[in-house]
Amino acid sequence: METAKLTLRGKEYDLPVSEGTEGEVSIDIAALRSKSGAITMDPGYGNTGSCSSAITFIDGEQGILRYRGYAIEELAEKSTFIEVAYLLIYGQLPNTTELSSFKDTVTRHSLIHEDLRKMIEMYPSSAHPMGVLSAMISSLTAFYPAENYNSNVETNIARLIAKIQTISAFFYKRSVGQPRVYPRNDLSYTGNLLNMMFSVPSENYHVSAILEDALDKLLILHADHEQNCSTSTVRMVGSSHANIFATMSAGIDALWGPLHGGANQEVITMLEHIRDDGQDYKKYMELAKNKNSGFKLMGFGHRVYKNFDPRAKILKAAADRVLNTLGIQDPLLDIAQNLERIALEDSYFVERKLYPNVDFYSGIIYKAMGIPISMFTVMFAIGRLPGWIAQWKELTSESNLRIYRPRQVYTGENVRPYIPIEQR
Ligand code: COA
Secondary structure: EEEEEOOOOOOOEEEEEEEEEEEEEEEOOOOOOHHHHOOOOHHHHHHOOOOOOOEEEEEEEOOOOEOOOEEEHHHHOOHHHHHHHHHHOOOOOOHHHHHHHHHHHHOOOOOOOOHHHHHHHHOOOOOOOOHHHHHHHHHHHHHOOOOOOOHHHHHHHHHHHHHHHHHHHHHHHHHOOEEEEEEEOOOOOHHHHHHHHHHOOOOOOOOHHHHHHHHHHHHHOOOOOOOOOHHHHHHHHOOOOOOHHHHEEEEHHHOOOOOOOHHHHHHHHHHHHHHOOOHHHOOOHHHOOOOHHOOOOOOOOOOOOOOOOOHHHHHHHHHHHHHHHOHHHHHHHHHHHHHHHHHOOOOHHHOOOEEOOOOHHHHHHHOOOOHHHHHHHHHHHHHHOOOOOHHHHHHHHHOOOOOOOOOOOOOOOOOOOOOOOOHH
């Protein structure tokens, strides 16, 4: 067995080395503490492998993203979101029977219990939909049996994929003060979501094939991204054997943050701000480069991609196509393209390898579809759900699963006597 040698305080330790199927090398330090008393330190886990996984491969230097070995570019062009969900969760592309049975099951679970609907209607209409979504997904535990992490797994997976759309659309309708629209079994997955969000009783709403297709692509591009913040959260919570609904709810909370899934919302806010401020690109470039300004170029930079984000490339072309086909002229698209061009010519961004990420153009497409900014991260969550489920399934089927529990280096006070309050 190949090993790496570590010398620490005059003693040498042999650490096992392993290699993944794409040549990624790792040094196993799991036994280091018991042998040497030392832990490894990696704040933010930037260079720490927390698991082995056969689901998603990313090569950040070369801008490669593959689900189960299939290139994201090919899946975005040829597949559908439901097929990709099956691929991620079950490991292989489905045959015709498997796909239609999976679609059927997901479709049949799209209704939510009427008491859940009443719960959604109790939230203030101004509530952020991500908070409502997280709470409602966790609340599924109260309605659908999931006593243990491994009970009713297949049914609960279908329930989650189906009901996340219904919950999201019901709350969207509540937020705009319109009557809810119940799911329809004759529509596609994304067609159903668009119908629940945008049809109104007074109009004969037809789901646009362009929007259906564009949304399907967006969901495919968001479906998994290996061990990012929300997926690691899912694995962390899942490792305690929490049930599937509670675990997915935790993923939604992690995704909500502006440095993660919340960035798509921040991008549009930033672009609007730049538009209203006279499109002074130079000013915003300088602000982005000044660490004390508190301003970042949202939708730029990535922990893993240091060349380009392949999803951003697909979405840039898709944004152009969707806006053209719909005949929409959105100045924000021009501002985004100008900002990208200027940033990629600026040494600050070039040296730090900062490129547009998935969030830079996705918001412009959502906006063209009529999806409000506050719902952007909800769309991301709907897309990411199959990835979280696949990672959770992989984790919980490990025969030697250990609860996730990192270590720390303590930097606080040494032991000291308690001081009674009157002497402080
Ligand atoms: N605008 C301006 N500067 C940025 C930047 C941005 N969007 N993203 C990173 N940088 C700078 C950092 O200040 C740092 O500069 P330094 O080396 O001089 O200190 C350098 O680039 C490296 O960035 P760092 O924050 O260490 O990278 P990270 O891997 O910790 O963070 C992100 C990655 C995604 C959190 C970060 O790039 C970011 O906050 N981007 C904006 C939010 C966003 O779009 N998130 C969605 C991700 S899909």
